[in-house]
Amino acid sequence: MLQQYQPGQRWISDSEAELGLGTVLTCDGRLLTLLYPASGETRQYSQRNAPLTRVRFVPGDEISHFEGWHMIVHETEEHEGLLIYHGFNQNNQACSLPETELSNFIQFRLASDRLLAGQVDPLPWFNLRYQSLLHRSQQQQSELWGLAGVRAQPIAHQLHIAQEVADRVAPRVLLADEVGLGKTIEAGLIIHRQLLSGRASRVLLIVPETLVHQWLVELLRRFNLSASIFDEERLLACDADNPFEDAQIALMSLDWIVENRGAQQSLLAAHWDILVVDEAHHLRWHPEQASPAYQLVEQLAQRIASVLLLTATPEQLGQESHFARLRLLDPVRFHDPTALQQESQHYRTIADAVTELLEQQQLSSNNQRVIEEFLGESERVLVQAASQGVSDAVQRLIRALLDRHGTGRILFRNTRATLRNFPERILHPSPLSLPEVYKVDNTTLKGQLYPELFFQSQQAQGDKERWWQFDPRIDWLIALLKNLKQEKVLLICASSYTALDLEEALRIRTGIAATTFHEGMTIVERDRAAAWFADEEYGAQILLCSEIGSEGRNFQFSHHLVLFDLPQHPDLLEQRIGRLDRIGQKHPIEIHVPYFTHSAQQRLLDWYHLGHNAFLSTSPTAQTLEERYQDVLLPLLQNPTEDEEAWLQLIDEVKQARLELSDEMQKGRDRLLEINSNGLGNGERFIEAIHQQERNFDLPIYMEQLFNAFGIDSEDHSDNAFILRPSEKMLDASFPLGNDEAVTITYDRELALAREDMQFITWEHPMVQGGMDLVLSGPMGNTGVALLKNKAIPAGTVLVELIFVSEVIAPKHLQLSRYMPATISRCLLDEKGRDLADKVSFSTLNEQLASVPRASAAKFARAQREQLVPLLDTAEKQMLVQHQERTQQARTAFSNALTDEINRLSALQKVNANVRDDEINTLRKHLDEGLALLDKAVVRLEAVRVLVAG
Numbered sequence: 001m002l003q004q005y006q007p008g009q010r011w012i013s014d015s016e017a018e019l020g021l022g023t024v025l026t027c028d029g030r031l032l033t034l035l036y037p038a039s040g041e042t043r044q045y046s047q048r049n050a051p052l053t054r055v056r057f058v059p060g061d062e063i064s065h066f067e068g069w070h071m072i073v074h075e076t077e078e079h080e081g082l083l084i085y086h087g088f089n090q091n092n093q094a095c096s097l098p099e100t101e102l103s104n105f106i107q108f109r110l111a112s113d114r115l116l117a118g119q120v121d122p123l124p125w126f127n128l129r130y131q132s133l134l135h136r137s138q139q140q141q142s143e144l145w146g147l148a149g150v151r152a153q154p155i156a157h158q159l160h161i162a163q164e165v166a167d168r169v170a171p172r173v174l175l176a177d178e179v180g181l182g183k184t185i186e187a188g189l190i191i192h193r194q195l196l197s198g199r200a201s202r203v204l205l206i207v208p209e210t211l212v213h214q215w216l217v218e219l220l221r222r223f224n225l226s227a228s229i230f231d232e233e234r235l236l237a238c239d240a241d242n243p244f245e246d247a248q249i250a251l252m253s254l255d256w257i258v259e260n261r262g263a264q265q266s267l268l269a270a271h272w273d274i275l276v277v278d279e280a281h282h283l284r285w286h287p288e289q290a291s292p293a294y295q296l297v298e299q300l301a302q303r304i305a306s307v308l309l310l311t312a313t314p315e316q317l318g319q320e321s322h323f324a325r326l327r328l329l330d331p332v333r334f335h336d337p338t339a340l341q342q343e344s345q346h347y348r349t350i351a352d353a354v355t356e357l358l359e360q361q362q363l364s365s366n367n368q369r370v371i372e373e374f375l376g377e378s379e380r381v382l383v384q385a386a387s388q389g390v391s392d393a394v395q396r397l398i399r400a401l402l403d404r405h406g407t408g409r410i411l412f413r414n415t416r417a418t419l420r421n422f423p424e425r426i427l428h429p430s431p432l433s434l435p436e437v438y439k440v441d442n443t444t445l446k447g448q449l450y451p452e453l454f455f456q457s458q459q460a461q462g463d464k465e466r467w468w469q470f471d472p473r474i475d476w477l478i479a480l481l482k483n484l485k486q487e488k489v490l491l492i493c494a495s496s497y498t499a500l501d502l503e504e505a506l507r508i509r510t511g512i513a514a515t516t517f518h519e520g521m522t523i524v525e526r527d528r529a530a531a532w533f534a535d536e537e538y539g540a541q542i543l544l545c546s547e548i549g550s551e552g553r554n555f556q557f558s559h560h561l562v563l564f565d566l567p568q569h570p571d572l573l574e575q576r577i578g579r580l581d582r583i584g585q586k587h588p589i590e591i592h593v594p595y596f597t598h599s600a601q602q603r604l605l606d607w608y609h610l611g612h613n614a615f616l617s618t619s620p621t622a623q624t625l626e627e628r629y630q631d632v633l634l635p636l637l638q639n640p641t642e643d644e645e646a647w648l649q650l651i652d653e654v655k656q657a658r659l660e661l662s663d664e665m666q667k668g669r670d671r672l673l674e675i676n677s678n679g680l681g682n683g684e685r686f687i688e689a690i691h692q693q694e695r696n697f698d699l700p701i702y703m704e705q706l707f708n709a710f711g712i713d714s715e716d717h718s719d720n721a722f723i724l725r726p727s728e729k730m731l732d733a734s735f736p737l738g739n740d741e742a743v744t745i746t747y748d749r750e751l752a753l754a755r756e757d758m759q760f761i762t763w764e765h766p767m768v769q770g771g772m773d774l775v776l777s778g779p780m781g782n783t784g785v786a787l788l789k790n791k792a793i794p795a796g797t798v799l800v801e802l803i804f805v806s807e808v809i810a811p812k813h814l815q816l817s818r819y820m821p822a823t824i825s826r827c828l829l830d831e832k833g834r835d836l837a838d839k840v841s842f843s844t845l846n847e848q849l850a851s852v853p854r855a856s857a858a859k860f861a862r863a864q865r866e867q868l869v870p871l872l873d874t875a876e877k878q879m880l881v882q883h884q885e886r887t888q889q890a891r892t893a894f895s896n897a898l899t900d901e902i903n904r905l906s907a908l909q910k911v912n913a914n915v916r917d918d919e920i921n922t923l924r925k926h927l928d929e930g931l932a933l934l935d936k937a938v939v940r941l942e943a944v945r946v947l948v949a950g
């Protein structure tokens, strides 16, 4: 007996009609694989319950060959499971067409066929289907799609960066906002928006081991994205050929993957769309030797189209390392570190010109010349128009400058100085006397800065004396903790030994609840410690962290930071303070620093405080000054009781240098970098639009309909919150409620931010998306018969309401849906074929409808065949005209957009090695492919119902 499925047969997906006509590729008895050539997608189904309908045309149908010719079917023959259609072509010549050669863009009439066959659905489902189509189409066209639905405060610079980066074809950028300004959120938004828009589907995240769990949690809680953590255990448990192939979002620690050569091979062999590397300053590089971590990321970055590197301190390891990271993003553009430095010399004059352009909206003749020289002859007209204040020209000129700018569009750096509204920082230095025991021959700087470590290293075996028994910083700490009884205190010190000893001291000497966080603990242990510290009621009062606690972690629920010692680099100091000085901090930040007088500690404190002013604010000049004064600084730190005069002079000098340098930096501010990073109002516009969207009630209204249809009970929980439970009548066990018993939801962002236990329901939430999928994936609701209760309409009058979708079927990478989004149109025809849709809205009509018992509805529908068929034809013809207009507009918009971009890149290529030939050629290819597919855009009947006045 023949199997039901045969390779070559044509089927259509009930759940994803937009994929176009499918072809059976293989069926191995259990699994069935279909290719949808029009959209380039492949799907696998279980053979037993594949949601597919066989495409079988009947005599009278018009069908087309993939080469473009048409025929009218006369008869159908079946040969070894495959259909062959016989009939006549346009020229009335007899011809045959095997189903394997059918055009992939053929249209179907699933809805009308069902209606005419008497398959009639319950009344509310038609409405639900219509609303689902409408909302899906609106949301996918919304510029907020992927920006508005995350559990986070809408913050302007983050929204701008997310939109700017996520809308690029294959973005490769360095996200380098100052510490605590939300790089993780920006990366999450970019990933989320790219996944939603179909630009990307597989993401690889490589982060420091300490941040693995935090990333996992943030992705889930803020973006509803579930990542899979890869580690040794998971690899051992997996028997797939390539363990990385089955995860959409893979998350792993940098250290782990760098050490695991076998896993690296599989990782490199798997396909990824986006690579994200957090704390990318760990990727060390020198011209002679790149670290293994750098080499691995370099290999990945060569293979993966989109790359996001995150670091708060892009220049921490010097200009060279900064260059090395830019090189990962674009090795062609960044091939020579000295060239980059020379280029940056020019920016000062350009920055002045841009400042004038922004502030005055025009240019002085001097600055006009500066820009003309920079951009060259080709942009002369644009520069002139901008000089005269033509506003569109000003915007375009700024864009052109950004394109040519050294780090151009690939570097984003926001600073507290440009963003404002950050809490105050208060420094509490506490001088203490250096204990006698520490006054030994201890000449290394490290030994002097961390005398407890030196003391321990000098101890004889068996010596039981502990440094914390005499170190006055312990009494000081205990007194501080007692004083701050109700407060959470974060302590950071340089070494895990110190952190562990401090815990011991606190345990033995006090009953204060303390816990540690250091590199000797497993990830789970660290997360547990951090959670215990975070627990408001029963948690630890103090978390004792080694330096690893100073990176990436979120501790802003506390506002007391103890720097038990000071790190040796100002950037590390910034990272430490950044744990508390983050978005979400509501109090002034109190920084407590104990130090030994007349010691290296005191000098380092003065150096950071008086020299760099690094406690009270972020210090953008620190890196430069540190390099400049390194040689003078070290000997003075190392001999803290000597050369007091020289020391004071140095402090004074560095302070002056800092003021001058910041003044200079302020004047020569890289305005282009700032514009690129904060978007000049772009983000604020999104915030306003998000607020506006949240003020309307479309979503809760739609969700109530969805819950009713699927048998989900919704009851009030508290103000703005509801509890959902599956009812006895739950229609489909696969409704994505997220929990079998009950979930609490809210549509209110503020509430969702405060109450992590509630689901924040937005148009992007999986419950909404999944619910819509369920509605649209089956035929339910695409037909109906209803009674129209309107006294003004004579009884017996018949109206037909039809819902059409006009769309283009295309692979997602072409992003054609941006130019031709699926558009929903409605027709309301009377018996004479007149369209009343403009006069009577869907909702007005819907309110006047009443159900008809199923059996009579079915009978009525069947009996109407003769009247309905010509009306369907009329509606289709009418829709076709609108559809063709829409397609034409989409063609023009698509063609203009791509041609503009091709021209822009071609012009840019002449002056900027950044632009590669293949980038331009790819766009040309996309243009041709896209135009060809737009020619095949279709309008299809999605739902139809008959209304009888009575």
Ligand SMILES: Nc1ncnc2c1ncn2[C@@H]1O[C@H](COP(=O)(O)OP(=O)(O)OP(=O)(O)O)[C@@H](O)[C@H]1O
Pocket (backbone or CB within 6 Å): 151, 152, 153, 154, 155, 158, 177, 178, 179, 180, 181, 182, 183, 184, 185, 186, 311, 312, 551, 552, 553, 554, 556, 578, 582, 583, 584
């Ligand atoms: N839009 C937002 N809404 C709510 N909280 C936010 C938002 N943006 C950032 N935060 C919070 O601010 C803190 C800093 O954000 P994030 O961790 O993304 O910053 P970062 O720049 O990656 O920090 P670091 O430099 O320390 O790695 C986090 O606690 C984050 O949850």
